[in-house]
Amino acid sequence: MTMADDHVDVAVVGAGPAGLSLAHSLQSRGVAVRVVAPESPWHATYGAWRSDVDGCELGAPLDSMLRGAWDTVRVVGHGEHLLRRGYVVFDNERMQRALGAEVEMVRDTALGAEHDIEHTTLRLASGSSLQARLAIDATGSGVLLAHRAVAGIGAENVGGAQTAYGLVVGSSPHVQPEVFTLMDWRHPDAESSNAGVPGSKSGAHATFFYGACFTDGSTLVEETSLYARPPHDIDDLRRRLAARLGSDFTDTARAVERVHIPMGRSLPARTTRVVGFGAAAGYVHPVTGYSVAGSLRAAPRVASAIAAALQCGQRGADLSQSAWQAVWPDSLVRTRAWHEAGLAALVRLPSAMIGDFFDEFFSLPTEMWAGYLRIDTPPEQVRAAMLGLFTRADWSLRLKLASAPGGLLRALAAR
Ligand SMILES: Cc1cc2nc3c(=O)[nH]c(=O)nc-3n(C[C@H](O)[C@H](O)[C@H](O)COP(=O)(O)OP(=O)(O)OC[C@H]3O[C@@H](n4cnc5c(N)ncnc54)[C@H](O)[C@@H]3O)c2cc1C
Incomplete structure (x- = not known):
């Protein structure tokens, strides 16, 4: 192994919601941490139930980093449910700034990791390297994790994903500003919900509408498929959304959101020296595809375990095991x-x-x-x-x- 250019206690690879939240929580516990990631703004619309993220370590008050907040969430199966449970959508720029404010960043890409008894050395695309007592893979895909085993609900689920096609428009008669429409399984043309879906033959794979009006006056309208393997074709979702709205507004939309969330993979082997966190570690809810709240909620638990393990002198594989145990406790x-x-x-x-x-x-x-x-x-x-x-x-x-x-x-x- 060559000498590393620099060293820290923990190197977190990836600066998505998972990597930044863990780095923020480590930093606030006095752990010397550095995040390795290329400069990349977050483009996705990240939503969560308010009470799930209210008490998280966000670096700033929750309400200072929101693009929208609703007291009522609307779900329509056959009947309409108005759920009195708060829902929020993050303002990505503000959240990224709050979580990353105190965290030291290395604008680079990790190409690989080598280990000795005490350290992990990350090889970086720039040609330099970073040595750490512990390396965390928060890359979303888990590229640094040695092995992802066969899917938990059957090998046939490998390659599945949740997909959606969304448009950011000025306003839409399909969205009521005061409620967040989480899912609407009906289609206006269908006699009963899901009996017919736009753009497909009756009874075909059902998709649902998701829509919200934000504080900046913009509105997101989205057609979404739950987990499917192979993933539901995004062009078909676009056709279905157009049928639902009465026209395809893609050309006049302020932005287009194409969602592809890989799902259906089993948890990573929790024995590797590099420890996963966030989507890389399988923090994607198998049914909803959500992971932001899961990462935000886990960050303090995992950071505390790592800080305690470092403090009591754990090194190498023992340190990684302590971290994995906090990432995925047996329960x-x-x-x-x-x-x-x-x-x-x-x-x-x-x-x-x-x-x-x-x-x-x-x-x-x-x-x-x-x-x-x-x-x-x-x-x-x-x-x-x-x-x-x-x-x-x-x-x-x-x-x-x-x-x-x-x-x-x-x-x-x-x-
Ligand atoms: C459009 C869309 C909408 C979504 N909406 C929601 C939602 O409403 N609520 C919710 O909970 N979830 C949502 N999800 C799912 C999930 O929360 C996201 O996928 C989330 O981004 C996962 O966070 P993460 O930090 O684990 O990984 P990512 O956000 O994928 O971040 C990975 C980071 O690692 C960096 N990186 C990758 N490889 C390397 C490397 N080799 N070296 C250095 N850096 C690297 C990337 O640049 C990036 O900074 C959505 C997903 C999409 C795609």
Whole structure:
């Protein structure tokens, strides 16, 4: 191994929401941290439930970094649900600035990592290198992690993704400014929700509408597919959105948002010297594709574990193991298994039943559905939410859910 140009306690590779939030939390615990990432603004529209991110270490008050905030969220399966639970969309520039304010950045790309007993040395595209006691992969894709095992809900899920096609427009009659439309599974032309979807033959893979009006007066209208393998074609989503809106506004839109969130991969092998965080570590909710709140919520836990391990002199593989244990505690690995079982059942539902599913899901007590939507909810609470939905469902939905592979019903019934 060659001599590194520089060294720190922790090198975080990647400056997305995950990398910056972890670096911010490490920094505030007195850990010498440096973030390696090329200059790159965040383009995606990042939303989260307010109470999930309210208490997070954000570097500034939550309300100072929002592009929009709503007290009511609208979900439409067959019926309309007005959920009295706050939702926020981040102002990316302000959030990036707040999280990164105190953090030292290296504007570079990591090409690889080499390890000795005590250190990891990152090779950088500029030709220089950075040595750290611990390297974190927060690259989104996990390029520095040695190995991603076969998908948890079956190898057939490798290559799946959630996709969406969105337009930022001035205003839209499809969006009510005072509510955040999280999902609307109906289509105006269809007699019943999901019975027919725009641009496709009746009963084809269902997609939903997502829309919000922001404080700057702009409006996002988006057609979204849940996880699918192969991913739902973005051009088809564009056609469906145009059919829903009555016209394709792409040419006059202020911006176009093309969403592709790779999903369906199993958790990384949690034994590697480089430790994953954020989407790179599988912090993508298997059903919703969300990961920002998951990363923000985990950052203090993981930073505290790393700071404590460094303080008590842990080095090399032991330090990495302590960090992995905080990234994915055993109980949250079990939580993940329940989420994957839920997804396996959901993706096999006929399109016409997706609306029923979400009607029942959002009719559960708030703490139940809200818990299911977090990646760090204790496994027994996620199981209770799934059992609650199963109990509420009518017989036809129950039968479909029960026939999902992997013995969902048996697992739910087991103590
Ligand atoms: C359009 C869109 C909308 C989304 N909306 C939401 C939402 O509303 N809510 C939600 O929770 N989630 C949402 N997601 C999903 C998810 O939260 C995002 O994918 C999120 O960006 C993941 O954060 P991350 O920090 O883990 O990875 P990323 O945001 O992918 O950040 C990775 C960082 O690593 C850097 N990098 C990559 N390789 C290297 C390398 N070799 N060396 C150095 N740096 C490197 C990149 O430049 C980048 O800075 C959305 C995703 C998309 C694409």
